[in-house]
Amino acid sequence: MINGGKPMTFAVFSCSQYQAACQSTKIGRAVEGRELATIHDYRQRLGQYRSDPDLQFSHQIALWIVVWLSAFQIGKLLDLSMLETRHYERDITDVRDTKLLAAIIPDRSLVGANQEKWPLDTLSESKRQGVIWRIIGYVKSILSYDPATGRGVIGVEFAGTGVTSSAGPFDKGNFTQAVGYSTECVRNNVDLQWGEGYYRGFFALTMNSKPLNATYYSVRNVSNALSLHVFKSAFRNFDGFASANFTVNAGENRLACPVASGHALSGALKSQVN
Template identity: 35%
Template sequence: MRFSCVPLVQFSLAGFAAANFFHRNLAYHSPFATHPQLAHDTAKINENGIQRRQDIDSAAFRDGHYTTFYGGDFSNTPFIWGGGVNFTHAVASGDPFDTSVLLWTRAVPLSSSSGALPNVDVPVCVAYQVGTNPDLTGRIISYGERFTSYDVDWTVKVEATGLKGGYKILLSSRMVQSTLRAHNTTADIFIHLGDYIYESLGNGAHIGRQTLGRELATIKDYRQRLNQYRTDQSLVYAHMHAPWITVWDDHEVSDNPWKAGTADSNDTAVGCAFSASGACFTDRKLAAVRAYHEWMPIRQVDPQDKLRIWRNFQIGKLLDLTMLDTRQYDRDITDMYYNTEYVNTIAAFANRSLMGAAQEKWFFDTVSESKNRGAVWRVVGQQIVFTQLNELGAFDLDAWDGYRANRKRVLDHISQNRISNTVILSGDSHANWVSDLAYPNDTTTYDPISGKGAIGVEFAGTAVTSGSSFGSGITPTAANVISNQLIDLNPDLQWSEGSYRGFFTLSIDPNHLNATYYGMNNITFANLDGFATAQFVVKAGQNKLSRPVAGGSVLAGVLQAQVNVNSTDDNH
C-alpha cells in the first residue's frame, strides 16, 4: 500500500462533489459522526474551504468555519494545497476484516522554501493504492483519493476493500527510505490492550523519553502526545508491518476513570481546575476520544454511540477475538485513591457493573454466537486483571476485584452455557500473570495442581518500558520473593513475574494455543536483547493450562507450587 500527495495539476474537481473526498476520509467520521455539536460537517468544510472558492467570486470571502481565524480574509487562498507534503508518521493499518482493512497516514503541508508556514485552512489531497505486492508492480485492488485538513490534525483513514483472506499486509509510503532490521518475533496482528499513551508528564526522561507539553487536557494536548509517541522507530515499524487491533485503557484519557470522572478530574469546580487548562472532565474526555480516533487505525463501531469501541473480529472458524472496554464506557465508580475504603464496601454489590448493561449483554451474546457458529477459540482482549488477586491482604479495586458480581456473571455465563476454549487477555498491571480461570478461591471445584475444574485461561502481560507494580526497577530476585507470596495466596494463579519489561505472543491453531512471554534485559535504550521467559500451552477442549504448567520450568518468575513437574498432561 502506498499513500502519496496529489498536486493540484494532477487533480481536477470538475464533475464530482468535492465534499465526498472529505467525507470518505474516515477520520472526519469518528467518534462524533452524528453528534450535532461535535461532528465534523464535511459538507460545510467543503463549502467554506473549496467549492465557494471554486464557484463564486471570492474577493470578499470571509471564512467563518475556521474558528481560530474567525473573520479572516481568505480571498487569496487556493482551494487545495499545491505544495509539498510531509508524511510525518509513515503508515499504519488496523481492524482487519476478511475483505477489508483500515489504512492510516498523516499528510502535513510543508513550509515554503522561505520558511513560511502554509495556510492551515487549505485542505490536502492524498491518493492511495493497495496492490498485491509491496512495490505495487502487481494488480491494484483498491485505490482512491481523500482530503484531509487541520480539522482532523491532517490524518487520513480509509477502508481498503476487495481484499482476500491470507493477504499479508506490508505498508510503505514515499517518505519511508529504510526500515529497521527484522525483529526476532513476527506477528500477523498486533493486539494492544490500552495505555497506548500516558496523560501525565511521566518519568521517562532518564531513558531518553521525555514527554512534551503538560498533563493532557485539551485536543491540542492529546494530539501532541500521540504525535510524539508515534515517532518511536520501533512503533513505526510495528504499525507498518502488521495491522493493529486496539482498545484504550485509562491513561488515554486520565488515571482511573469511571463514567463520571477520573482520579484527578471531574465536573466540579475543583475538578475543572486540576491543570492550567481549567478543562472539566467531560471536555477532557471528549478531547481524548477525538484525538484517539484521529490517530489510531480503529473503526467507528456505532456512530450513534460515540464512546463504543467494544467490537468483535471473526477469524474464520479458528477464533473470535472479542475486544471489550472495561475502563471508559459505562463503568460504575472506581477506586480513585481518596475513596478506597468506600469502594471496598461496595465491591461485591450485585448491581455494580464494569462494562455497563449494554456491553455486558453484547459480550454474552457474542461469545454464545461464537460457540454456535463453531469457532474453536474465544479470545477476549480487555484491559485489567480478571482473576482474583489477593495482593498480600489487599485487592486492586480498580480491576475486576472491585466488581466481583460482574466477574461472577461472566464466569457463570461461560460455565453454564458450556462455552469452551475461552482465553482472556489482560493488561494494565505492569506485571506478568498467568492463571486458570475458576471461581475465586473455590478449591472444592478447582484443583490448582491438575487444573481440574477450570473453565478457561487468563494471560496478563506487563508494560513495554513503564515501571513494575512490584516496584520500579525491582530486580528479578526481589520480584520473585513477592511472586512466591502471591502464588501462596492465590490458588488460581499459576505463574507470577514482576521484574522484566516486555510482551507476549500467541500462536493459535485448531488444537493448541501457545503463549510465549518475552522479557527485555535492558530498557534504557532501543535494542533487541530479550529472551523468552516462559511458554504456556492450552489444548483445545481442556479449558486450562496444560500440565506441567510451562513445561515445569521458566526462566523468570515463579510457578504455582513448583510441583507436579513429572506429571503428564492429565486425563483425570
C-alpha cells in the same frame, strides 16, 4: 483455510506510556506540550507519537487492535472480543479507597451491564458456529473459579505487564526480593499458575486448529542505558528473552499439563512453589 494454513500469531502488550514511565529524558522520549486538556493538546501528543519511525513501521507490517469495545472474526479459527474495563459505565475512576467507592456507587461493576451481556452472547454464537478459539481481550484481570470443583471455569487467562511502566508493588529494586514477592503471590492465589515479579514484558499468542501457545518475553531492563538503543525518537530494546511458554489445547478450558512444561526461566511457577 486461515493464513495459508500457517499458525497465526498475536503480540499482546501494553505500551501506553511513550515516555517509558519516568525514563523519558534518559531515553530521549520527553513528551511535548503541557498536561493534556484540550483537543489541540491531544492532537499534538498523537502527532508526536506517530513521528516515531518504529511505530510507523509496525503499523505498516502488522494489524493493530487496541483495547476499546469491538469484535473481530477470523474465519473459523478465531473470534476476538475486546472489552473496555477502565472507564465504561464508571462515573468515578480516581477514588483509590475501594470501601468509599462501594459506598458511593454500590452497584458499580467492572465492565457494565451492556458489556457483561455482549461477550456472553458473542461467545455463545461463536460456539454455535464451531469457531475453534474464542478470546476476550481486556486490561484488567477478571476471571476467578473454584479450583476444588472447577465451578466458574470458562477459559485460561493470560495477564501480562506494561512493557515500559514501573513494576508497582513488585518494584523492590532487588531481584531476590522481587522473586520472593511473586512466589508469595503464586502460593497464596489458587488461580495463579505463574507469576513474574521482576521483568517487564509481553505475550506472544500463536494458534492454529489444535494448540494455542502463549510465550512471555521478558525485557531485562527498560531503563538501563546499556540495553537501550536510541535513534532520534525511536526506542529499541533488544535485551530480552522468552521466559515461559504455556499451551492450551483446542476444546479445553485449562492449561496443558505440566504447566509451562514444568519449567520457567524467570518468575515463580506453582509446581515449583512449596
